[in-house]
Amino acid sequence: MIKLKSYEHFETLKQEHTVFLFSADWCPDCRFIEPFLDELETRYSMMNFVYVDRDKFLELCEAYNIYGIPSFLAFKNNILLNSFISKIRKTKTEITQFLDTVK
Numbered sequence: 001m002i003k004l005k006s007y008e009h010f011e012t013l014k015q016e017h018t019v020f021l022f023s024a025d026w027c028p029d030c031r032f033i034e035p036f037l038d039e040l041e042t043r044y045s046m047m048n049f050v051y052v053d054r055d056k057f058l059e060l061c062e063a064y065n066i067y068g069i070p071s072f073l074a075f076k077n078n079i080l081l082n083s084f085i086s087k088i089r090k091t092k093t094e095i096t097q098f099l100d101t102v103k
Contacts, residue, residue: 001041004052010060014075018048019099022071024055029089030070036092044099047074074102 001021004010010020021037023030041049054061054069064073068087072095075081084090084098 001037002048002050004050004057007057007060010052010057013048013050014078016048017046017076018050018074019044019102020050020052020073020075022052022054022057022061022066022069022073024053024069027069032089033070033092033095040092040095040099043096044103046103047099072098074098076102 002013004013004020013020037049052060054066061067064083064085066073066085068085070090071083071085073080073083073085081102082098084095
């Protein structure tokens with residue numbers, strides 16, 4: 001998974017078909033989804049997957065109302081296709097359903 005490097009990097013990646021995963025090292029719900037992320041990246045290989053450290057990119061979190069993690073934003077051609085934002089732990093099935101809406 002690509003790691004977001006800067007706000008400029010975010011703007012560039014929004015132009016492509018990209019799913020941003022907002023997460024943090026200290027987040028137990030984020031660790032819960034890690035075992036199946038590689039599988040999802042392979043299944044949805046038509047999209048870029050980008051890890052966004054929410055502690056390093058707080059302005060992005062504020063701009064997109066991301067107050068719970070893990071959360072997802074999907075973009076293509078600089079258009080927000082869909083978001084999956086909540087404070088609740090996400091399951092593989094829920095994330096798959098979200099990715100199906102943006103593929």
